[in-house]
Amino acid sequence: MTISNALSNALSGLSAQGRMTEVVSSNLANALTDGYARRELELSAQSIGGRGAGVKVLGVERRLDPGILTERRLADSELSNHTAMTEGLKRIEQVIGAAGTPGSLSDRVARLEEALTDAAADPASDSRLSMVQRRLGELAGTVNEAGADIQALRFDTDAQIASRVDDLNTALAQVERLNGDITRARSIGHDATGLMDQRQVVVDRIAQIVPVRSILREGDRVALMTPSGQMLLDGPAPEIGFTHVTAMVPEMTLASGGLSGLSINGEPITAPDGIGKLAGGSLSAAFAMRDETLVQVQADLDSFAANLVARFEQPSADATLTPGDPGLFTDDGNPLDPLDTVGLAQRLSVNALVDPVAGGALWRLRDGLGAGSQGPVGDASQLLASRGALVTLTPLTPGGSPSSLAGHAAAITSSIGARRVESEDEMAFASARQTSLRDAEAARGVDTDHELQMLMRIEQAYAANAKVVQTVDQLINLLMEL
Template sequence: MSMSSALNNAVTGLTANARMTEVVSSNLSNALTDGYGRRGVELSSVQVGDRGGGVRVDSITRFVDAGLLADRRLADAALSGQDRSAEFVSRLEQVIGGPDDAAGLGARLAEFERALIAAGSDPASELRLAAVVSRLEGVTGTLQSNSSSIQSLRQDADATIARDIDTLNSALRQVDALNTDILRLSGSGDDPSALLDARQRAVDQIAGIVPIREIPRDNGSIGLMTTSGTPLLDSAPREFGFQRTPTITADMTLASGALGAITLDGEVLDPANGIGRLDGGSLGAAFALRDQTLVEAQGALDEIAADLIARFQDVANDPSLAPGDLGLLTDQGNPMDVSDLPGLAGRIAVNSAVIAAEGGDSALLRDGLNAVVAGPAGDATQINRWIAALDTPRTDVPGATTASASGRIAAYVSEIGTTRLLAEEQLSFTTARWETLREAELADGVDTDVELQKLLQIEQAYAANAKVVQTIDAMMQRLMEL
């Protein structure tokens, strides 16, 4: 082998060693970088006539397990959706309060019942009768507060839908732009690995919002569609829209057109459910919360309010009333209309006839709401009717059960707690599945021990090639001295 051949071999070896060192150092520095794909250098030998050859860097390969990545992204969608559901249900339980919550609806009703019992033991006491009115206002105030809080949660869910749509559109545009850049770099022979990392992070962001499948295209570009077949990105990104509703009331629904639905290129995806085939991630969870879970919670609360109103306007529980008269509880001062229950818990109010601040007289609790003349001050008959009314099962209002008023409230609170526990259990399962897939994905990533071993081997190869160059240089100087 001639000295020129040896020199060519050594120089190409040094070039390859430098490139390998750069790749290994990149792997080590990005070992903890999310979305980073491990790199490797592909080498091949070169033979140039009789002059020998050397080594050539063919390409930089980015290692990613496409199947594992796809499974992890589906787990991303499930986890983000379940996490959002568990968060909102937990907030709902905090709003309603648990069975032992002193500020909860059950506790307020118990306080009202105790005030009735105290007034029954001394019907002539104006202070005790006033305390009954105050405790009843505590019940109605809690119902109103709970109703308002549930609608606030629906507004928050609506706001998260708007944020998800903005993020989805932005990420789709990023992926499309990166597709273009990757095509350009691949066509010019440059390494697009950094752009591939950025695109993977953008796609991962989309995967938390809707479950997706990545479709490989020519020259490293990709297309995206949901697992149910809705295209997200093909030749161009699709444009999704959503109109946020700043204020939501109990009577506002998607079916009535009062709440926003997702649009695709200006057209509503699905008027029936508002989301079309984009369900399965955080976006689907937000729609389910806004239009189902929280609506059902409000409906059950409205039925509790209807049950309480019915108990205290029943002529059997107050003989002074005639059918259709206002009872002790009203719908904002009006009789209850069972065909207009949505939001009733937010409108329930104590009859002003017994509120002293509004010109009423709390003594009507003892005599009967429509009593023409005052009855005996020591007669607790009517107060005892109110107490009995709380324990009597009713079947004449929507959702009525055979439970007492307190039993019905306890069942409602228990149902909210059960829903929260189920959501947390499901979240635990999806988290465990996601963590397993994530660990498998990381295991296929950068192994710092292996990379350091490679670095030592590169160092040895670099020293050997450098020694060859040094030796040839010494030989050439010796020849020149002859």
């Protein structure tokens, strides 16, 4: 009986060492695999009838720190949010143009001022008047293009929201399916750690879209909840709803009902931002960009266009105009309506009276839009008045700081640049924090030096158990020879 027990103990040891070798080799093979958690073989002393019966393999366990994992996922969400915002602001800055760059808003204003100054120095020159008319068109065209590009960015952002919602729904369905697979594998005694690794990778993807905390449920299932308390998954995967628009105009906003917010299983999220307690990841950044940042930039462009139109409707800018007449710049050919400025950036146009192609005449730049006929070709007073309209200090919005048109253009571009720099700083901080947490997570992951040391210990233990088997075999042979 004693020899039999010794053989049983040694064989169980060999079996356990073989399993441990499998676990260590898996750790080494996946040392650089994302989502892989270090494995350890759980062992226990085995006894039968109160007597030692070798070693028992309880199973394979994943080793990770849930606290660090949760914090790292939240850091992923924050970094994803700031990265999306920074990229969006860079695209806006490209649309508006940085101050001083050719073709930017500030550059167009400066070139118009220069053209008016040159024309005033030689008002009889048709070529200089033609340059003024050209610069007027370039300024209006730049504002038009900027407004159209902002709406194109809003449309693209709306499409990004739809894409991220699709990705979120797909990932939630995958977590639901993996939850079921893990529970079934556990119930029949199979190793489910590989499925858990897959689930961790999927939840990591979700965390970049929406910040989540993982809650362990019975059967090794996980539930997902946002830091704000919105249960995102606890059993069947919910359906996150969103409706992508087919076109975008400035009048379309979330508040007006023209744009979609999110819904969960058909129930709309009623929060003003359309995302509510799901805020925090790249999805939240897309909503903020579509409904706040880009809307504000459009409003700034509309205010700039309204200020530009209003400057040239003043009697000081053109004494030949009668009240209600449009000036050099118009709202699609009409005078400014202070109550209808939404989308004005796209409707801004140059008065057709100074456009020879549209039946107008260049001399009206020198003599006034309302002049019945040409005046003295050497009179520069109207050209100087037009230039004066550009440099007159007026507020962009009621209660705002008065400035010249160039000052307002510079304020718009510098404001966007400042927001972009601020967002880059926030992104850098979030990136540093996320990197720190990833390093902390990796420190608790697979250590190849430790695994190699473990492999040497397994080799020694395996050799020792094999020696026991060999010794028992020799003892039995001695008995058989008696």
